[in-house]
Amino acid sequence: MTRHSSAAIPRVLSIAGTDPTGGAGIQADLKSIAALGGYGMAVVTALVAQNTRGVRSVHVPPAAFLREQLDAVSDDVEIDAVKIGMLANAELAGVVSEWLAATRPPLVVLDPVIVATSGDRLLRPDGEATVRRLCGQADLVTPNLAELGVLVGEPTASEWAGALEQGARLARSSGATVLVKGGHLAGPTAPDALVWVHDGAGHRLEVAGERIATRNTHGTGCSLSSAMATLGVLGSGGRAVTGDDDAPDDHHATAGQAATRDRGLAGDRVAAGTRRDAGADGSRWLPALRDAKAWLSDALRAADALQVGRGNGPIDHSHATRRAPAAERARVGASGLPADAHEAVAADASCRDMSAAPDAAIALADAPLSAALWRETATARAAIDELAFVRGLGDGTLDRGDFEAYLAQDVLYLGEYARVLARASQLAPTPEEQIFWATSAAASLAEEARLHHERLQHRPAAAPSATTLAYVNHLHAVAAHGDYAELVAALLPCFWVYTDLGTRLATRRHPAHPFDDWLASYADPAFALATEQAIGFVDAAAHASAPARVEAMRTAFLRSVDHEHAFFAQPFP
Numbered sequence: 001m002t003r004h005s006s007a008a009i010p011r012v013l014s015i016a017g018t019d020p021t022g023g024a025g026i027q028a029d030l031k032s033i034a035a036l037g038g039y040g041m042a043v044v045t046a047l048v049a050q051n052t053r054g055v056r057s058v059h060v061p062p063a064a065f066l067r068e069q070l071d072a073v074s075d076d077v078e079i080d081a082v083k084i085g086m087l088a089n090a091e092l093a094g095v096v097s098e099w100l101a102a103t104r105p106p107l108v109v110l111d112p113v114i115v116a117t118s119g120d121r122l123l124r125p126d127g128e129a130t131v132r133r134l135c136g137q138a139d140l141v142t143p144n145l146a147e148l149g150v151l152v153g154e155p156t157a158s159e160w161a162g163a164l165e166q167g168a169r170l171a172r173s174s175g176a177t178v179l180v181k182g183g184h185l186a187g188p189t190a191p192d193a194l195v196w197v198h199d200g201a202g203h204r205l206e207v208a209g210e211r212i213a214t215r216n217t218h219g220t221g222c223s224l225s226s227a228m229a230t231l232g233v234l235g236s237g238g239r240a241v242t243g244d245d246d247a248p249d250d251h252h253a254t255a256g257q258a259a260t261r262d263r264g265l266a267g268d269r270v271a272a273g274t275r276r277d278a279g280a281d282g283s284r285w286l287p288a289l290r291d292a293k294a295w296l297s298d299a300l301r302a303a304d305a306l307q308v309g310r311g312n313g314p315i316d317h318s319h320a321t322r323r324a325p326a327a328e329r330a331r332v333g334a335s336g337l338p339a340d341a342h343e344a345v346a347a348d349a350s351c352r353d354m355s356a357a358p359d360a361a362i363a364l365a366d367a368p369l370s371a372a373l374w375r376e377t378a379t380a381r382a383a384i385d386e387l388a389f390v391r392g393l394g395d396g397t398l399d400r401g402d403f404e405a406y407l408a409q410d411v412l413y414l415g416e417y418a419r420v421l422a423r424a425s426q427l428a429p430t431p432e433e434q435i436f437w438a439t440s441a442a443a444s445l446a447e448e449a450r451l452h453h454e455r456l457q458h459r460p461a462a463a464p465s466a467t468t469l470a471y472v473n474h475l476h477a478v479a480a481h482g483d484y485a486e487l488v489a490a491l492l493p494c495f496w497v498y499t500d501l502g503t504r505l506a507t508r509r510h511p512a513h514p515f516d517d518w519l520a521s522y523a524d525p526a527f528a529l530a531t532e533q534a535i536g537f538v539d540a541a542a543h544a545s546a547p548a549r550v551e552a553m554r555t556a557f558l559r560s561v562d563h564e565h566a567f568f569a570q571p572f573p
């Protein structure tokens with residue numbers, strides 16, 4: 001590949017072994033990639049005769065044929081991300097390493113598969129050293145506790161703290177970001193952590209997770225790594241929060257320090273086969289990890305219903321999209337909702353009829369609302385990227401007068417947005433949230449004044465367009481309901497869609513770009529941090545709300561996303 005053009009749908013290649021029962025390996029990868037919105041491709045390293053109870057035997061085709069498969073894909077298809085799983089032996093690992101160095105895919109996630117959940121080996125001991133070296137060609141490495149021990153040449157960590165230390169050692173030796181997985185820990189939680197080294201300093205971001213009581217965990221590692229590869233391309237919001245650069249090794253970074261990036265996730269890769277000197281900024285994986293973990297947790301919760309195999313069965317990759325099984329459909333009432341969901345909805349007469357989207361309504365009960373809403377708006381958000389205005393902004397061909405006409409509407413919008421932010425501050429349940437929304441209102445007004453002063457002084461004052469009015473009226477109408485949770489859900493897309501779009505637009509910057517300074521302002525770290533905080537407050541509000549109010553939040557959010565789209569789609573001037 002000499003040229004890389006990005007596509008709206010991530011083209012993700014899995015290089016892995018097979019599982020004929022469909023729960024792990026390449027079969028799980030393809031299901032995960034599809035479930036998270038990618039286009040999956042697959043190159044088989046080894047054929048494994050296995051089921052939910054264990055591995056019976058492994059057939060490894062000639063290494064030369066692996067290379068033929070890899071070349072067949074990369075000679076034809078632009079690959080956005082690669083997920084590597086089972087490599088079987090040193091020879092195959094070497095072939096993949098050479099192919100990576102030659103093809104330089106933009107994003108590489110390595111799941112260093114050594115031992116299956118059943119305890120069977122999937123990598124011959126002679127391959128361990130090669131896989132260790134391969135970590136240096138990956139952006140993200142996702143070992144389970146046992147694999148982490150092997151990679152750092154130490155016994156398996158029995159506690160989370162020890163695992164994090166090992167993760168830091170692997171991050172330091174490889175230069176990759178390490179996703180330390182707590183799936184095999186004892187206890188009620190299943191945490192995961194991103195560990196990385198940047199400019200010599202160690203960093204860590206942890207995502208908490210409850211342990212789901214199921215024995216059906218076959219293939220969670222394969223599924224998670226494929227999900228990360230797919231969401232990594234999507235940017236999963238494109239938000240980035242980094243730890244304190246001065247922090248000591250293993251400092252537990254919080255969202256308190258922020259840095260936006262002016263590149264996509266793949267921007268850290270200097271060249272495959274040569275690690276970047278400074279190391280990766282692992283914080284970029286945080287949104288992807290949050291989304292992937294929420295999706296995986298739902299897949300684990302839905303796993304027992306699958307009834308596949310008598311051992312450790314698979315997770316339900318398709319839980320969010322599957323039509324209800326026949327037995328479930330029989331229980332569904334006239335509204336289209338299963339009986340128990342129907343009761344919850346009926347409890348609040350103000351809830352709108354959800355019969356058109358029973359799956360979405362049910363999914364909301366468990367998943368963090370923000371992740372579910374982000375996924376639900378993937379198509380609408382992708383459509384924003386395709387708009388002539390946005391494309392013109394990115395490639396610099398946008399007419400300057402049109403750009404100013406847009407800014408004039410944006411200034412009018414910001415003034416009203418600030419009033420609605422102030423209302424959220426008034427309704428906020430905690431001082432922290434009160435301060436946040438009030439500060440955001442002030443920031444919005446400051447931006448309004450700055451744009452007006454620096455860009456629009458020479459133009460006559462504009463009147464709000466019908467589109468601007470519609471968006472602002474929607475926000476004011478929700479504010480009038482007086483429900484804090486619903487209001488912050490309506491306010492969120494302005495933060496999130498802009499940060500997301502801004503991260504991608506900022507990759508188009510160059511000194512001669514006609515809108516370079518404006519694109520730079522999009523990548524303001526303070527704005528990325530504010531978006532993170534707003535997402536956190538929306539999720540907290542959803543957590544504290546009854547199902548019908550969560551549904552109102554969902555409606556408010558979706559409408560705001562539609563208004564964001566309409567705003568960029570309106571004719572300027």
Ligand SMILES: Nc1ncnc2c1ncn2[C@@H]1O[C@H](COP(=O)(O)OP(=O)(O)OP(=O)(O)O)[C@@H](O)[C@H]1O
Pocket residue numbers: 024115116117143144145181182183184190191192209210211212213214217218219220221222223224293296297300
């Ligand atoms: N019972 C569980 N409840 C919630 N999350 C879990 C559970 N088991 C595993 N996970 C999550 O699944 C992901 C995979 O972790 P795990 O450590 O099990 O990987 P793995 O051993 O490589 O998986 P496998 O070999 O089964 O494919 C992690 O995000 C982990 O937190």
Ligand SMILES: Cc1ncc(CO)c(N)n1
Pocket residue numbers: 016017018019024025026048050085086113115116117122218219220221222
């Ligand atoms: C092919 C394959 N890859 C990975 C795993 C780990 O779950 C497995 N069981 N099979």
